[in-house]
Amino acid sequence: MWRKRGLRESLLASMLIIPVHATAADETAIALADGPGRDQVQAACSMCHSLDYIVMNSPIQDQAGWDKTVKKMVTVFGAPLTAEESSAIVAYLARHYGK
Amino acid sequence: MDRRRFIHSSAATAAGLAIPHRLLAVDSELPAGAVASSVLDALPGKRPLIKRTFRPPNYETPVALFRDPFTANDAFYVRWHMGVPDLTLAKWRLRVSGAAAKAAREYPLTELQRRFPLHEVAAVNQCSGNRRGLFDPHVPGVQWGYGAMGNAAWRGVRLKDVLDDAGLAASAVEVTANGADAPTLTGPDFVKSLPMWKALDADTLIAFEMNGEPLSRWHGFPARLVVPGWTATYWVKALTELAVLDKPFDGFWMKTAYRVPKNVFGPSRFESQDSEQNSPITAIRVNSLIIDPPPDATLAPRKRVELLGIAWDGGSGIRSVEASIDGGATWREASLDRDLGRYSWRHWRFRFEAPQSGSITLMARARANDGSTQVDALIANPAGYHHNVVQKAEYRVA
Numbered sequence: 139m140w141r142k143r144g145l146r147e148s149l150l151a152s153m154l155i156i157p158v159h160a161t162a163a164d165e166t167a168i169a170l171a172d173g174p175g176r177d178q179v180q181a182a183c184s185m186c187h188s189l190d191y192i193v194m195n196s197p198i199q200d201q202a203g204w205d206k207t208v209k210k211m212v213t214v215f216g217a218p219l220t221a222e223e224s225s226a227i228v229a230y231l232a233r234h235y236g237k
Numbered sequence: 238m239d240r241r242r243f244i245h246s247s248a249a250t251a252a253g254l255a256i257p258h259r260l261l262a263v264d265s266e267l268p269a270g271a272v273a274s275s276v277l278d279a280l281p282g283k284r285p286l287i288k289r290t291f292r293p294p295n296y297e298t299p300v301a302l303f304r305d306p307f308t309a310n311d312a313f314y315v316r317w318h319m320g321v322p323d324l325t326l327a328k329w330r331l332r333v334s335g336a337a338a339k340a341a342r343e344y345p346l347t348e349l350q351r352r353f354p355l356h357e358v359a360a361v362n363q364c365s366g367n368r369r370g371l372f373d374p375h376v377p378g379v380q381w382g383y384g385a386m387g388n389a390a391w392r393g394v395r396l397k398d399v400l401d402d403a404g405l406a407a408s409a410v411e412v413t414a415n416g417a418d419a420p421t422l423t424g425p426d427f428v429k430s431l432p433m434w435k436a437l438d439a440d441t442l443i444a445f446e447m448n449g450e451p452l453s454r455w456h457g458f459p460a461r462l463v464v465p466g467w468t469a470t471y472w473v474k475a476l477t478e479l480a481v482l483d484k485p486f487d488g489f490w491m492k493t494a495y496r497v498p499k500n501v502f503g504p505s506r507f508e509s510q511d512s513e514q515n516s517p518i519t520a521i522r523v524n525s526l527i528i529d530p531p532p533d534a535t536l537a538p539r540k541r542v543e544l545l546g547i548a549w550d551g552g553s554g555i556r557s558v559e560a561s562i563d564g565g566a567t568w569r570e571a572s573l574d575r576d577l578g579r580y581s582w583r584h585w586r587f588r589f590e591a592p593q594s595g596s597i598t599l600m601a602r603a604r605a606n607d608g609s610t611q612v613d614a615l616i617a618n619p620a621g622y623h624h625n626v627v628q629k630a631e632y633r634v635a
Contacts, residue, residue: 190290214425
C-alpha cells in the first residue's frame with residue numbers, strides 16, 4: 139500500500155525538479171593547480187580515481203596528513219610509486235591542497 | 238523557484254564559464270574544495286545529483302528530494318569504492334561456500350526467486366560517512382553533506398534462507414559478502430562480513446528489487462545485501478559470493494576501514510570484530526533532518542510555517558521528535574507521519590509562526606524507541622562517522 143503512494147509521490151517530486159543548466163561535466167575537465175609535481179600527481183592518482191578527490195579533500199590535511207594519505211595509496215592500494223615520486227607528490231599536494 | 242541551485246565546478250571555472258553559484262547553508266560547513274569541486278551531474282538513468290567524485294562515482298541526493306516517503310530510484314545517492322560492475326543476468330551466479338558451510342551452492346537469480354520466499358522491508362540506506370563533510374575539524378574522505386542516504390522498499394529473499402539451504406556448521410561465526418567490483422591495482426577487494434545473528438535476522442535480505450523495480454547497475458544489479466539498521470557499508474552491491482567462516486574475517490575493509498573508537502557509540506554487537514581500541518561501525522545512530530523550508534530560506538513576517546523533516550534510527554523506530562524555536566530553551570513535540578516500519582525513516586511536521594522581523598533558529602531532536610537521542614556536540618572520530626548532532630536551521634524573516 140505504501141509502495142503505491144511512494145511511487146505517486148515520487149512522480150510528483152520528479153515534476154518539481156527544475157531543469158539544470160548542464161555543465162558538460164566529466165573528470166577530464168578537472169584542472170589541478172599548476173606547479174612542480176602536477177604531472178606526477180595526475181598520472182599517479184588518476185590510475186585509480188578521478189582528481190576531484192584531491193580538490194574535495196582540501197584544505198583539510200597538512201603535509202603530514204597528505205603523506206599519510208599517499209602512503210596508504212602505496213601500501214594498501216598498491217600505487218606503484220618510488221619514494222622520490224611519493225615525496226614529490228606529497229610536496230605538491232601539501233603546497234596546493236594543504237591546510 | 239527559489240531552490241534553484243548551481244554549484245560551480247572547477248571545470249566550469251577553468252573553461253571560463255560563469256556559472257551562477259548560490260551558497261546553501263550546508264556549503265558553509267563543507268571544506269572549500271568540496272564545494273568548488275561539486276557539480277550537479279546526471280549519471281546515465283539518474284536525475285542530476287550532487288557529484289562529489291566522478292570515478293568511482295560518488296553522488297549525493299539533494300535534501301529537497303527527501304520529501305517523499307521513499308526516495309525515487311533515479312534520485313537515490315550513489316556510492317562505490319571501485320569501478321561499477323556491468324553484469325549480465327545470464328552469466329551471474331551467487332556462490333555460497335566457506336569452512337562453516339555444509340555444502341557449496343550456486344544459484345542463478347531465477348533459482349533464488351523460485352526457491353525461497355520473497356520478503357520486503359522498508360529501510361533507510363545510509364552511508365557510514367554521511368555528513369562527514371560537516372565535521373569540524375574536517376577529516377579526509379568523501380566530503381558528504383546530508384544526502385548520502387535514502388529510504389526504499391527492498392525486496393528479495395532472506396539471507397538466512399539461502400544460508401540454511403547450504404547448511405550452517407556449529408562453528409560458523411561470520412558470513413562474508415563479496416561483490417563483483419574489483420580493485421584497479423593490487424588493493425584489497427571490497428569484502429564485508431556480518432555476525433551470525435545479523436546474517437540470520439529475518440529482515441536481512443539478498444535483494445533484487447528497490448521500490449518495485451529491478452536494481453539498477455548503480456545500486457547493485459542484479460542483487461545486493463540489505464542489512465536494515467546497519468550503515469550501508471554492509472549492503473554489498475553486485476553480490477556474487479557469500480562465505481560462512483569459522484573464524485573472524487580479517488580483510489582490510491573490516492579490520493582497518495570502517496572503524497569507530499570502542500564503546501564511544503555503544504556496543505558494536507559485533508564482538509568478533511572488536512579490538513582493544515576500536516570496533517566496526519554497525520548500527521545507524523538516531524538522527525533527524527529538516528527538509529522544508531530549507532535552512533537558507535527566508536520566511537515572511539508572521540507567516541505560519543509547517544516545518545517538514547525526517548527522523549530515523551538503527552531499527553528501534555522513532556518514539557518522538559521535539560523542536561525548539563528559542564535556541565533550545567523550550568521544546569515542543571512535532572507530529573509524526575505514518576509509520577512505514579521500524580527501519581524506515583519517518584516524516585514529522587512542526588508548526589510555528591515566524592516572528593515580525595529578524596531571524597529565527599529552529600532546532601530538531603529525535604528520540605528513538607530504545608531511548609537514545611541525538612547529541613548536542615559532535616563526537617569526534619578519525620573517519621568521520623555517526624554525525625547526529627542536533628541541527629540548527631536559521632531562517633531570515635523579511
